[in-house]
Amino acid sequence: MIRISLVVLLMLASHAGLALAEEARPWASKEKTRFTPTVHHPNIKTVTLFAENPDIVTPVGIAVAPDGRVFVQENHTHKRTSDYQGPETDRILVFEDSDGDGVADKRSIFYEGHTFSTDLLFGPDGHLYVSTRWFIGRFRDAATKSKADGEPEKLVVCETEGDYPHNGVGGLAIDPAHPDWLAFGFGENLGVDYAFVGSDGVRLSGGGEGGSTYRCRTDGTQLERLSTGHWNAFGMAYDLAGNLYSTDNDPNATPPNRLLHIIPGADFGYEYRYGRSGQHPLVCWFGENPGTLGMCGALGEAACGVIAHGPEKLLTASWTDNRVDLHTLKPNGASFQATREPFLTGPDDFRPVHFSYSNDGRYLYFTDWVKISYPVHGHGRIWRIEFKEPVRLDPEFPRETPARPSPQQALKLLGSDDPYVRTQAMHVLTRHPDVLSGFDWQSVECPLVRSHAAVTLKRIDPIQNAAVVPDLLADEASAVRFVGIKWIADADLKQYRSTLEQLLDRSDLTRRDLRAIIAALASIGGEAGREFFPDDQLAEIAVDASRSPRLRGLALQSVNSSSGRLQVGTLYSLSREQDELLRREAIRLLVIHPDPGRAKRLAEVAADESLDDSLRADAIAGLAPFAEQHQSILNELAASSSEVIASEASRTLSTAESQQRKLEPKPELSDLPAWKKLVWEADGSPNPEVGRRLFFHAKLGNCFSCHAMNGRGHDIGPDLSTIRNQTGVSSDWLLKHIVNPSAEMAPYYRPQQLITVDGKVRIGLIVGREGQKQAYVGPDGQIFLLDKNDIEERRELTTSVMPNGLLDRLSPEEIRDLLAYLLEGDEN
Structure with a gap:
């Protein structure tokens, strides 16, 4: 790693502040930067603070003109507070380095008047393209001008009542090989209805489907939707081969942020109509639902800008993780898989947003929001990276553009193992519905063909083609049935309620099937748009003796323990059932039930030698809040010949008020190496089963009081069911964030x-x-x-509601067990 001289940096910053003092800016901080980012790439020669507050505050989009001038959006309206004294609207500022020392010494205002600015981009035509939350515009020939002639020409307007600052129109991208086309992103808009209107009157509307990407001619004509199923397509960029990418930020309870490879017709699985958590059974985040695509790479938290970095590489900015990442793109079928490695990192007050290169590829400029605060705050920076060797910016030629399949070829490709090939096939067939209508897809043996033909029919016309839904529900393949279940919910097909309910009687039902069915029933019953909390229906199924034991057990897995729908006595009765699944889920619900009356029943389960040791251990762990009253039975169990039961009873005894756990002192919060040494040098091997009990342990881990895992727990903090799917999440990463939960918080959890x-x-x-x-x-x-x-x-606030010291009450071995459970999960 290379670190630039701090003395030089401070001298440059001081010089910049003196040179740019032509305007009084009382809203801007006078605090100077006292760090330089840490370099992680050998081609970086220097990192220079090009400009900082008070000369630039809360910057977002950035674009470098061919002559080297740096245009930057200065945001004054993003969650503006009542006491903020800055300009009433956003501005586009121009910075120049007239003496070539790497620091701006001239500053001017190009334009003032926007609200909720998001991105800037110079096109090869010399026009400056600008996006705000509500429109895309352009300033003609801005590359040759020092000041805007007037208002920008509006190319595409977003008509909506949505007004959250940064989940509307977002990232801009132009492929230099096709300079007449402009791509842009759009956020989930909090599910509010919207319509995009192009300059030629083309109108595309939507509402609760989630974020999308679009493209149009650079004059705003020929507007078309490219993809959907995003959370927020905040950053957009083409690589040198002409592939389009988006950063998808910021999932509420479903990490990670996603790097998405955009192709026409892509659906990335998220729909705001089913709640913002991303946990609804009818949506997905990893491409697991038929007709959807997953990510090509995981991004840091609050991912913002993305830009090509030479052939087969991209850079992305992680606002929350204080870093710029380098991604290498490796072919993966018809798409790519992206690695992730640090390119540039900084301390807590390093918040990179958007990028732009100088015309010769020698310099990369990027904006820095500085503070963790979302509202405008008077701080800001522009950094400049100088490269030892210029970065290649020209597009690759010749390009190998795969030929679009014919409609007849597309029919065969519906069964491809490659989801990108299937998506391309579906996109072709949506434009040739007659070809699909003449194809007996229901007789094809391959479930992939059947499910994706059905998704295509739904995309063509969900109402006119709904007659196939009963056949989908009767299909032997779960994936095909899922398409029918979701179709009913999406199109509000109430006429199929009874057919949907009959699916519950299938002997091969899975928890995923059950959750999807109940969710669809809730949707057509008027629950659409809400988070998935159908505890009444699930509880009713769980206690219905006329239902199959398997269905009842699956229902128990999905009931919220704090809902109060199932009483302690009911759960205890279910724990005496012969079916293993039903018995296990009843005991696990008893453990976290809010009624203190559960203690007596848990003690009975713990003492029952006819039960499996693991079930008895669950009950023993559940006795922790009542250890004082049950010391007698716990002492007996601690002497058990079963190691599982004895160790769990001893652990529970140690939580009694009359006892004091004998634990070695823990390191300071800031001493992460000491924490790692403490945990990884502990005796034995990690035990995820013990980790699960600790996660739901009322006295020790107690994680479930704020977090959910596979449907159990609470949603005060992020759902941790899929945390293991996030790139870069390791035992060390988890340890760091549990030891000091205030170090980083996702925006919605501040x-x-x-x-x-x-x-x-x-x-x-x-x-x-x-x-x-x-x-x-x-x-x-x-x-x-x-x-x-x-x-x-x-x-x-910058202090998490998750307190420090949560690991102080755990032994090193227990900490390791808990981390193992978080990383391995528990689908049962």
Whole structure:
């Protein structure tokens, strides 16, 4: 790693501040940067602070003109607070380095007047393309001008009542090999209806389907949708081979952020209509549903800009992880798989957003938001990287563009093992519906063909083609049935309710099948748009003796333990059933049930020698809050010949009020190497089963009080069911974030300090869409509502609601077991 001289950097920063003092900017911080980013790539020669506050504050988009001038969006409207004194609208500033020392010494205002600016891009035509939350425009011939002639020419307008700052129109991209086309991204818009209108009147509308990407001619004509199923396509870029990519930020409870390879007709699985958590059974994040695509690479938290970095490489900015990452693109069928490695990293006040190269590829400029605060805050930076060897920017030729399959070829490709090939085939067939209607796809043996032919029919016309839904529900393949189940929910096909309910009687039903069916029934019953909490229906199934034991056990797996739908006595009765699945799930629910009356029943289960040791151990762990009252039986169990039972009983005894766990002191929060040494030098091997008990342990781990795992727990913090799928998540990564939970927090999990007009102070996390009456969840897990008119002040806190010291009550071996469970998961 290389570190640039801090003394030189501070001298340059001081010089810049003196040279750019032509305008009084009381809203801007005078605080100077006292670090330089750490370099991780051998081709980086220097990193220079090109400009900083007070000369630039809260910058977003950046674009370098052919003559080397740097155009930057200065944001003054992004979640603007009442006491912010900056300009009323955003500005586009121009920075110049007239003496070639790598630091801007001239600054001017090119344009002022936008709201919620998001990206800038110079096209090969010399026009400056700009995106704000609500439109895409261009300033003609800006490359040769010092000031805008007036308002930008509006190319595409987004008509919507959505007004969250950065989930509307986002990233811009132009492939130099096809300079007449402009691609752009769009966020989930909080599910609000919208319509895009091109300059030629083409109108594309949507609502709750999630984020999308589009392209149009650079004059705003021939607008078309490319892909859907995004959370927020904030960054967009073409690689040198002409492949289009998007950074997808910022999943609410489903990590990681995704690097997506965009092709026409792609669906990446997320739909806001089914809630913002991404946990709804009818949506997906990894391409697991028929007709959807997964990511080609995982990104850092709050991924923002993306840009090509020579052949087969990309750079991305992670706002939350304080880093710029380098991704190498490796062919993976018809798509790519992207690696991830650090390119440039910085401390907590390093928040990279968007990139732009100088015309010769010698320099890369990028904006830095600086602070963790979402509202504008008076800080900002522009960095300049100088390369030892210029980065290649010209497109690759000749390009190997795969020929689009004919409609007849597309029929065969529906069964391809490559999801990108299947997507291309479906896209072709949606434009040739007559070819698909003449194909007896239901007789084809391959389930991939049947499921993807059905998805294509649905895309062509979900109402006119709905007659095939009963056949889909009767199919022997679960994937085909899933298409029919989702079709009913998406198109609100209430006429198929009874057919859908009959699926519950299948002997080969899985938990995923059950959740999808119940979710679809909830949707056509008027529950669409809400998170998936059908506890009444699931509880009813669980206690219905006329249902199969397997169905009842699957239902128990999905019931929220805190819902109160199933009483302790009911669960105990279910724990005495002969079916193994039903018995196990009843005991696991008893362990985390909120009724203290569960203690007696758990003690009975713990003492039952006819049960499997692992089930008895679950019950023993559940006795931890009542260890004092049950010391007698716990002492007996601690002497058991079963190591599983004895060790769990001893652990539970150690949590009694009269006992004190004998644990060695833990390192300081900042001493991560010491934590690693403590955990990884512990005796024995990690045990995920013990880790699961600790996750749901009321006295030790207690993770479930804020987090969910495979449907169990709470949603105050991020759902951890898929945390193991995130690239870069390792035992060390988890250890770091549990030891110091305030080190990094995803944007939606930053607590708000709310001071009301009557002087009360409340702390909570925003729940759902912000409205006149906003819901918050407090540190105690309880939801409370506040009217915006009653809030005197709202501040975003940098301290997590997840407290420090959670691992202090665990032994090194237990910490390792818990990490193993988080990484391996538990689908049972």
